[in-house]
Amino acid sequence: MLSFLQRRLTLLFITAFILTIIAFIVDRVLVASHNPEVINHQNYFYQYSNYLWHILNGNFGYSSLDNKDLIKRGLVFFASTLELCFVALIFSSFFAIPMGILAGLFRNSRLDYVIMTIAIVALALPVFWVGVMAVLLPSVWGDLLPVDGNLSLIYDVPVVTGFLLIDTLFVVDKYDLFAFIDRVAHLILPALTLSFFLITEIVRLTRSSMTMVMRSNYIQAAYAKGFSRRKIVVAHALRNALPPIIPQLRLQMSTIFSFAMTIEIVFNLNGIGKWLFISLKSGDYLVLPVGILIISGFILTFSIFIEIFMVIISPLRRSALYAD
Structure with missing residues (x-):
């Protein structure tokens, strides 16, 4: 170890x-x-x-536009991007994991074909086009959800952590939970847009992992002992099918961040994507190396952390490690 x-x-x-x-x-x-x-x-x-x-x-230098510390501003904007990705991951997991489990349990059935068709169509849709369609929703269905900005202008929330879902809880005495609810409302459409790509990946990975687990020898032995299908799936299959999804999903981190930065521009969110876009457009080129270090550094650190975490929780990875 x-x-x-x-x-x-x-x-x-x-x-x-x-x-x-x-x-x-x-x-x-x-x-x-x-x-x-x-x-x-x-x-x-x-x-x-x-x-x-x-x-x-x-x-890391100072902005040529307002002479502010680049690393501090970059980390605040990056926290907003992380928040968007985290909420999108929650949305996509809520829908995609059950769909992937059903597709794996009923492989090559009509249900499997329907689920995979939905996933493939979601993957084929360009994320910026989905974002533009989501922005146009209020003009069709009415003013249901905000489509512009991170938070309504009536709320003055000081930056403490950079994560607005957390920072809005620090002003409960001033705004009650209205600022937090407003932040959640501003995140719903962008997060759902980003989750289109994530749903496809999680469905595919869950389906493949569930299929391999259900074909394993210990699952066949459980059937031979007379265990019910429900008990086998809940007690044995899910426990072994879900952990392998995590290291596979981390390989998509760079794609997830690139899509998130595109969505920020479409929805006018104050994330690192919009910050880089506006700064470079205004001639503040010092932000580019800072953005590279922040994004790449996080992806690298997160990937290594996931590898270590998987070794800790996965007996198969630990046995392979000791064998090496």
């Missing part, structure tokens, strides 16, 4: 080192191409060492 942790932490540091090199190259090439006067003629090793030293000290 210690050697496994050592290998993963080594991988984390090496990949983080490569990310800083990529961010440095983007910073030098992109910024220098738009501002030739800032080109430094010192050797690149010295420039990179200086750049890495500033990063290790938390100095």
Whole structure:
């Protein structure tokens, strides 16, 4: 186990080192191409060492538009994007896991064909088009849900954690739960739009995992002992079919974040996608390497954390680890 942790932490540091090199190259090439006067003629090793030293000290630079700390603003906007992805994951899991379980239990049946057809159609729909259609819903069905912004302008919520679902709970004395409810209302349509892609992935993964588990020898032995199908599915199949979905889903993290950033632009959400888009459009190119480090760093750290977590909870992964 210690050697496994050592290998993963080594991988984390090496990949983080490569990310800083990529961010440095983007910073030098992109910024220098738009501002030739800032080109430094010192050797690149010295420039990179200086750049890495500033990063290790938390100095990622300041915005050329409002002179605010880039890393602090980037983390606040990234927290909003994480919140959107988390709510979308809850929505998609609520619908997709039962659909995937049914498709796996009744593989090659009419129910399986209907579920997979729905999943394939959801995957084929471009996420930005689904977002635009969701924005047009109030003009067709009436003003049911907000389609613009993170929170109504009547609420003044100070930034504490960056997650508005949490920050709105800190102003309960001032607004009761109305600010929290308003935040939830602003998240519903964007999260449902993002969940279209997630539903497809979770249905496919759950169906494949459930099918493999139901064909396992211990499931056949449970049938031979006379256990009911319901008991076998609930007590044995689900417990072994759901954990393998987690490491497979983490491979889609980069795609999920790219879709989330697109949705932020469509719904005018103050997330990291909109922040990067507006900043680059306004000529504030220093935000690009900061955005690369924040997003890539989170995906890398999250992936390694999931690997360690799966080794802890999965006996099969632990046995394979000890065998290696």
